[in-house]
Amino acid sequence: MANRVEDRLSQELFEELLQERFVQLSTVDFKTGGPNVSALSWVHAKDEFTILFAVDNRSRIIQNIARQPIVALNIIANETSYSIGGRASVQGEASSLIPINLTIIKLEIEEVRDIMFYGAKIVSEPKFNKTYDEEAAKKLDEQVLTELKKH
Template sequence: MPNLVESTLVESLLSALQEEQLVSISTVDFETGGPNVSALSWIYASDETTIHLAVTAKSRIVQNIENNNHVVVTLYANESVYSIHTTANVQEKEADQLPLKLALITLKIKEVRDVMFYGAKICVEPRFEKTYDKEAAKKLDQQVMRLLKNLK
């Protein structure tokens, strides 16, 4: 059975990306031209064609996107693995609405591909735990997500 390919997020993936998720994003490294993979959780899908994310303003991700705007988000959800191909735009290099200097990035979805290998499923989706001050982490997460939810 071939893996599914869509041009937008299906409802279950949209819902998954409207909650805190651990994802990886792949960019093209601006110096080497090779792949650059990073893990992040500040991500929010505003609709079936648009994803917003926040990264540290000094992150290599920002320079990579400015040089080559092709970005792939890897999402573990619905017992499978999805590769979400996008084009990216750095909306703000340093959002001043937060105590931490973050860049705000908008991703426009071009293709969503189920990339799980044949005859298998994800039994337990990846989970993570913040290891710094839990109250500070919760407050910052809420601020960042509120900002991402209000991006156009």
Template sequence: MANVVEPKLIDPLFRSLQKERFVTVCTIDHETGEPNVSAISWIYAPSPEKIYFAVDQRSRIVQNIRANGAIAITLIANESTYSISGKAHVKVEKIENVPLKLALIQVDIREVRDVMFYGSKISVEPKYEKTYDAQAAAKLDQQVMNALKNA
């Protein structure tokens, strides 16, 4: 049976994107035209139709989006793996009230597809930890996530 393709985030995915989490972002490389994958954690869904994320202004992700807004985000949640595709653009060149020079990217979702291989489910979602000063990381994470929520 074919998986259902949704035009927006289903509720469990929307809820999972209300806090910082590990995802991968695939853009089209502005120099080679080939896929370019990066891992990020500053991501937030303000609505089921839209996703915001923050990355360094100098990131290859930003350069790629400026050249071609096609994007796919891989999210592991709801006991499965999802590909969220759409069109991205730089919404804010430099996020205010954050000590780093971060750009805010907006993704207008076109489709959400369950891409987990047949007959399986995710039993443990990916976990990560920051390897620099824990207090500084928590403060920065809070500043960035607040900026995404208030964008």
């Protein structure tokens, strides 16, 4: 049903966010004050009120949330599109065991909105392939997911 609003993740949405997913994060750009949209895949639902994600230490996302912590995360799942809004904060750096420098960010959920327009459903969810070494990608993804689960 379109326009449903909750204050937490539903069980089925929570489960979707326990695996690597294509999501989009909207922040307020620290320089322009305008919108900034980023694609992410390293996301993990800690509980029904919290989502963790990892970004490169050089990501503009870090500066954006330092200045304006209100963000929206968009996910397409369960035949619909959701906007998950709340406040984001830096939780710290990822372990030195991970071969790239990552920052862990926590999103404290304030609202989950079904934003699909009336009378429609998603018939095919976004999929992606890693374009670098498949074994290296799998290993890195496992390391990052393990790191997110620690926070």
